[in-house]
Amino acid sequence: MNYRTFVTAQSLLMTASSMVFPFYLLLIRNIGDSYSQFGLAYGLFALTGALVHPIIGRLSDRLGDRTFILVHTWGMAGIMLIIPIIETVTALYLVQIVMGILGAVQKTSEKTVLARQSNGVQAGKKIGSYHLWTSVWGAIAVMLTGYLIDFLTIGSLFYIASILYLISSFLILKSAAVPFRVQRKKPVQL
Amino acid sequence: MKGKYLLIGISLYGIAFYTSTSIHSLQQKTVVIEDVGKLLPTRMKEVKSTQSTEELQNWVRKEKTISIAGLQHSQGGHTVYPNGTLLDMKSYNEILNFNPKEKTITVQSGVTWADIQKKINPYGLSIQVMQSQNIFTVGGALSVNVHGRDIRYGSLIDTVDSFRLLKPDGEIISVSRDENSEYFSYVIGGYGLFGVILDVTLQLAEDELYEQRISTMDYKAYEEHFKSNVQNDEQVKMHLARLSVAPKTFLKEMYVTDYVLADDQKKLTRFSTLNEEEKVALPKFMLGMSRYSDWGKDVFWETQKKHFQNSNGSYQSRNNVMRSDSTFMEYENANRTEVLQEYFVPVDEFASYIDDLRKVLEKEDLNLLNITIRYVEHDEDAVLSYAKDDMFALVLLINQGRSQKEIRRTEKIIQKMIDVTLDHDGSYYLPYYSYPTKKQLKQAYPRIDEFFQKKRELDPDERFKNLFYEVYAQ
Numbered sequence: 033m034n035y036r037t038f039v040t041a042q043s044l045l046m047t048a049s050s051m052v053f054p055f056y057l058l059l060i061r062n063i064g065d066s067y068s069q070f071g072l073a074y075g076l077f078a079l080t081g082a083l084v085h086p087i088i089g090r091l092s093d094r095l096g097d098r099t100f101i102l103v104h105t106w107g108m109a110g111i112m113l114i115i116p117i118i119e120t121v122t123a124l125y126l127v128q129i130v131m132g133i134l135g136a137v138q139k140t141s142e143k144t145v146l147a148r149q150s151n152g153v154q155a156g157k158k159i160g161s162y163h164l165w166t167s168v169w170g171a172i173a174v175m176l177t178g179y180l181i182d183f184l185t186i187g188s189l190f191y192i193a194s195i196l197y198l199i200s201s202f203l204i205l206k207s208a209a210v211p212f213r214v215q216r217k218k219p220v221q222l
Numbered sequence: 223m224k225g226k227y228l229l230i231g232i233s234l235y236g237i238a239f240y241t242s243t244s245i246h247s248l249q250q251k252t253v254v255i256e257d258v259g260k261l262l263p264t265r266m267k268e269v270k271s272t273q274s275t276e277e278l279q280n281w282v283r284k285e286k287t288i289s290i291a292g293l294q295h296s297q298g299g300h301t302v303y304p305n306g307t308l309l310d311m312k313s314y315n316e317i318l319n320f321n322p323k324e325k326t327i328t329v330q331s332g333v334t335w336a337d338i339q340k341k342i343n344p345y346g347l348s349i350q351v352m353q354s355q356n357i358f359t360v361g362g363a364l365s366v367n368v369h370g371r372d373i374r375y376g377s378l379i380d381t382v383d384s385f386r387l388l389k390p391d392g393e394i395i396s397v398s399r400d401e402n403s404e405y406f407s408y409v410i411g412g413y414g415l416f417g418v419i420l421d422v423t424l425q426l427a428e429d430e431l432y433e434q435r436i437s438t439m440d441y442k443a444y445e446e447h448f449k450s451n452v453q454n455d456e457q458v459k460m461h462l463a464r465l466s467v468a469p470k471t472f473l474k475e476m477y478v479t480d481y482v483l484a485d486d487q488k489k490l491t492r493f494s495t496l497n498e499e500e501k502v503a504l505p506k507f508m509l510g511m512s513r514y515s516d517w518g519k520d521v522f523w524e525t526q527k528k529h530f531q532n533s534n535g536s537y538q539s540r541n542n543v544m545r546s547d548s549t550f551m552e553y554e555n556a557n558r559t560e561v562l563q564e565y566f567v568p569v570d571e572f573a574s575y576i577d578d579l580r581k582v583l584e585k586e587d588l589n590l591l592n593i594t595i596r597y598v599e600h601d602e603d604a605v606l607s608y609a610k611d612d613m614f615a616l617v618l619l620i621n622q623g624r625s626q627k628e629i630r631r632t633e634k635i636i637q638k639m640i641d642v643t644l645d646h647d648g649s650y651y652l653p654y655y656s657y658p659t660k661k662q663l664k665q666a667y668p669r670i671d672e673f674f675q676k677k678r679e680l681d682p683d684e685r686f687k688n689l690f691y692e693v694y695a696q
């Protein structure tokens with residue numbers, strides 16, 4: 033997986049997640065219909081994320097970044113199909129837990145890939161450009177959605193996001209896979 | 223190998239995508255509706271509302287399952303049915319004819335008491351029978367056959383001259399005691415099961431000036447007070463009492479408001495402007511405190527009592543007595559709600575009934591916030607009549623959780639209270655949550671089978687349905 037593909041794929045999924053984020057908050061608020069349930073739903077997400085990080089980190093060393101990014105993108109593509117039809121608080125809590133795990137997967141793989149991109153020489157530059165592009169896309173997505181929402185239903189936003197996640201995963205799939213053996217031997221890929 | 227997995231993945235995604243979008247579009251087509259009880263959110267096909275009688279007629283002919291709704295202050299799903307069409311009558315609200323000389327008014331059923339009061343107050347007229355508040359529709363009030371503070375005009379059914387009914391087959395008929403009379407006593411107190419009440423002609427009363435007479439007493443003295451100072455004193459026109467739910471005086475202390483016809487009726491004009499402003503902040507705060515603690519309940523009771531004692535001797539017009547505050551009771555909480563119960567007991571049974579009720583409640587953990595008492599005169603005109611005798615009507619305001627567990631918990635206590643009520647030859651009011659068992663319903667309303675039978679006879683396709691019917695008629 034080369035750096036460009038990685039950044040493009042990440043920008044895409046950033047676009048997807050920024051696009052739905054505000055509406056997702058709205059949805060949690062509506063289903064939960066109290067701030068305490070809102071808090072619980074959100075807390076569940078953060079807490080599962082926190083708790084699984086050590087495990088995910090270790091797994092990542094065993095399974096490789098690419099697998100992880102694929103898990104995240106496919107997983108999120110699936111979750112985006114569930115969110116529009118959620119009706120009960122319990123379902124919402126479950127989704128929050130799964131998203132907590134998927135979020136941890138994303139956070140970890142994003143960093144491990146970045147770490148492999150240089151042998152320490154230009155790490156700052158690479159990370160800088162990575163954040164530039166992914167954040168720019170995120171920002172553009174939020175603004176565009178602001179306009180689009182007049183023409184689309186909130187439900188269809190989630191479906192679009194799901195497809196974006198899928199495309200992102202295809203990009204990764206298409207990119208040359210560095211066999212895990214190789215990654216282990218030569219962790220830094222220039 | 224890799225291609226195969228990819229293919230499986232994409233197919234699964236495709237199926238999931240299709241399923242999700244179809245469910246979503248189905249959900250979008252329907253709406254979730256709930257009444258003020260907030261315990262029965264129900265998914266319905268759609269909400270329809272109109273000002274045109276013809277359109278209503280078309281809908282009734284076309285739609286398979288219909289529930290009728292006024293302001294949805296009933297609390298047992300009386301206005302909803304899964305996948306049914308909701309006829310929202312609120313905008314069907316014209317005042318069709320007002321005849322001050324004859325003292326009658328004809329209104330469409332979505333009109334509220336507040337609308338009528340505004341119209342008739344300038345003519346010195348008033349409503350004969352309605353609830354204690356004016357926030358309800360006439361159609362909703364008729365369908366549960368309400369009662370209120372007035373003690374001289376009976377139940378609402380006694381004040382109805384006639385109405386027009388849109389039957390399940392789409393035909394419109396006039397109903398009165400002489401015309402299509404078989405409908406009269408079923409539709410009034412009929413919970414929207416026999417058709418749509420279109421417009422109603424009601425008898426009006428004169429607006430009058432009342433002097434408030436407040437007395438504090440022990441519950442044992444109440445029956446005697448009522449019989450000699452209220453029932454037998456023709457000058458007393460309205461009546462209302464409160465029974466303490468504060469721990470220090472629980473179900474013992476009472477204060478009573480009698481509305482006595484003022485000697486000098488000429489002063490009426492000074493008091494006849496309709497009260498528009500509600501005092502919300504203080505009562506809301508007090509009620510809020512009493513929700514959370516026994517201490518709050520004691521403070522609320524004492525403050526309320528003092529407030530009412532201070533109004534002893536003050537004057538109020540009949541119309542203003544009939545538009546008491548309700549905004550302060552509004553309660554927004556995601557996990558909890560406030561529900562009403564109303565029990566009727568014969569006047570003679572009052573003290574012993576309260577003793578038995580206290581025995582039950584002292585053992586239970588029920589967050590009881592308020593009890594008001596009114597009087598209903600013996601009246602069995604409606605098939606589902608609750609006034610099998612001259613009765614006191616006790617309204618209980620209960621704060622409870624909305625989870626299934628909490629509902630079951632409240633149900634157990636309420637069923638016990640209803641057993642006590644039935645033991646004292648009482649009955650209970652039907653527009654609230656379906657806590658009572660079928661057996662209790664049958665005991666309180668001996669004609670209930672006849673009622674449901676007639677319903678099936680007059681609406682053989684069961685076009686008009688609601689959750690009350692669903693729970694009790696099956």
Ligand SMILES: Cc1cc2nc3c(=O)[nH]c(=O)nc-3n(C[C@H](O)[C@H](O)[C@H](O)COP(=O)(O)OP(=O)(O)OC[C@H]3O[C@@H](n4cnc5c(N)ncnc54)[C@H](O)[C@@H]3O)c2cc1C
Binds near residue numbers: 301362562
């Ligand atoms: C805070 C509060 C205070 C109350 N105080 C009193 C009181 O003092 N005295 C008293 O007697 N009751 C009282 N009630 C009960 C109240 O009177 C009933 O719930 C009444 O039905 C509410 O009127 P609504 O317009 O909200 O009717 P809804 O709740 O909308 O409807 C009630 C029933 O009437 C039917 N219906 C409505 N409109 C029509 C129509 N046009 N044609 C045919 N059927 C129709 C519905 O299908 C339903 O079965 C009180 C309730 C609350 C919540």
